[in-house]
Amino acid sequence: MKIKPLADRVLVKPATAEEKTSGGIIIPDSAKEKPLKGEVVATGNGTKDEEMVVKSGDKVLYGKYAGTEIEWEDETYLIMRQSDILAII
Numbered sequence: 001m002k003i004k005p006l007a008d009r010v011l012v013k014p015a016t017a018e019e020k021t022s023g024g025i026i027i028p029d030s031a032k033e034k035p036l037k038g039e040v041v042a043t044g045n046g047t048k049d050e051e052m053v054v055k056s057g058d059k060v061l062y063g064k065y066a067g068t069e070i071e072w073e074d075e076t077y078l079i080m081r082q083s084d085i086l087a088i089i
Contacts, residue, residue: 002072003041003042003070003072003077003079004042004044005042005043005044005079006044006045007044007045007046007047008044008046008047008050008052008081008082008083009043009044009079009080009081009082010040010042010043010044010054010060010079010080010081010082010085011040011041011042011043011077011078011079012038012039012040012041012060012062012067012077012078012079012080013038013039013041013075013076013077014037014038014076014077014078015037015038015039036061036062036063036064037059037060037061037062037089038059038060038062038078039057039058039059039060040054040055040056040057040058040059040060041056041077042056043055043056043082046082050082050083052082053082053088054082054085054088058088059088059089060085060086060087060088060089061085061086061087061089062078062080062084062085062086063084063086066078066080066084066085067079067080067084068080
């Protein structure tokens with residue numbers, strides 16, 4: 001990964017949104033909810049006040065409006081503070 005988050009920031013690859021319901025109904029893009037889980041791709045080194053708890057490969061849950069969406073090499077990522085992560089699953 002060529003993106004290295006700084007301080008207490010984390011780079012997360014969001015899980016893909018559901019394309020169909022269990023009954024086979026196709027969900028249009030406008031009705032899809034933003035996924036609230038993803039996989040940590042890279043982490044910063046932390047700060048003197050906050051050590052990094054999450055690590056690369058962790059599956060995490062985060063808030064609906066957490067982070068900043070970035071595009072890198074045709075992939076979408078979120079960069080957020082570690083404190084925006086709600087849980088490791």
